[in-house]
Amino acid sequence: MVILGKIRVGLDRLYLFSGAVAALFLIAILGLIVLQMLARWTGEVFPGAAEYVGYCMAAASFLAFAHALQRGAHIRVGMLFNVVPPLVRRLLEVWCLIVGSALAWYFVWYAGKFVYWSWKFKDVSQGQDMTLLWMPQSIMVVGAVILAISLTDFLVHMAFAGRDRIVHETVESHAE
Secondary structure: OHHHHHHHHHHHHHHHHHHHHHHHHHHHHHHHHHHHHHHHHOOOOOOOHHHHHHHHHHHHHHHHHHHHHHOOOOOOOHHHHHHOOHHHHHHHHHHHHHHHHHHHHHHHHHHHHHHHHHHHOOOEOOOOOOOEOHHHHHHHHHHHHHHHHHHHHHHHHHHHHOOOOOOOOOOHHHOO
């Protein structure tokens, strides 16, 4: 049981770390936009700024998915879950997590192959930045792997414990 506790703590830290890195990418987006504005005001050119912002947005999105899932920030069909009996709710949630986990791992497999071929052919972006595409794509795959791990984690927990692991944060809980 000690090993399971350490795995649990490690996974929770992974999801939190992933969310923190996603926040850093959001800050990078802000910085890039400000730099692009300054460049325009001074008559300079910041080649590839829009592409870099896009890479940061993809990284922020994929890295935030697992943390958002753990915090209950994903859109769920809560209305349906609230009106069905507990056993039906559990079966529906297990079914949703099975489908979600399978799709996430499927995406990881094919996105990983996509990154491999981008690396192999030295594929570069079509914009002015000429960035090797495997670099921003790799961050997306890392985020997708973390999401797939979290969905599988939630599935196993739901199947064996009978309840989800979503941390429900409310304003009232922080008012103390």
